[in-house]
Amino acid sequence: MSRRIQRVNQLIKREISQVILREFEAPKDVLVTVTRVETTPDLRQGRVFIGVIPEENKDKVIDSLNKKVYFLQQKINKRLKMKNVPKMRFVEEKRTAEAARIERVLEGLKNEGE
Secondary structure: OOHHHHHHHHHHHHHHHHHHHHHOOOHHHHEEEEEEEEEOOOOEEEEEEEEOOOHHHHHOOOOOHHHHHHHHHHHHHOOOOOOOEEEEEEEEEEHHHHHHHHHHHHHHHHHHHO
């Protein structure tokens, strides 16, 4: 991945995080986190990876974000001064769930050793 794409991904991540924080109404007692953004090299499409705590609400939150994608896209388009702003799609971040599972396994092994 080129340095330019990495910088664009970081910029989009920061701006989407701000828009979600200010404009998106998540269910009560739910934390929504933008973990990373991946865009295509031609900057036409992008995936925004979302982490949700508690995980029981993740499908509902991601569906809600994808339903409001046009509204959020408009906000991003206004904030970014780019020729092509990628069309965003929100997806579940699986890396954090996998990391939590590994941490639980390691904690269990640590407790068995004591």
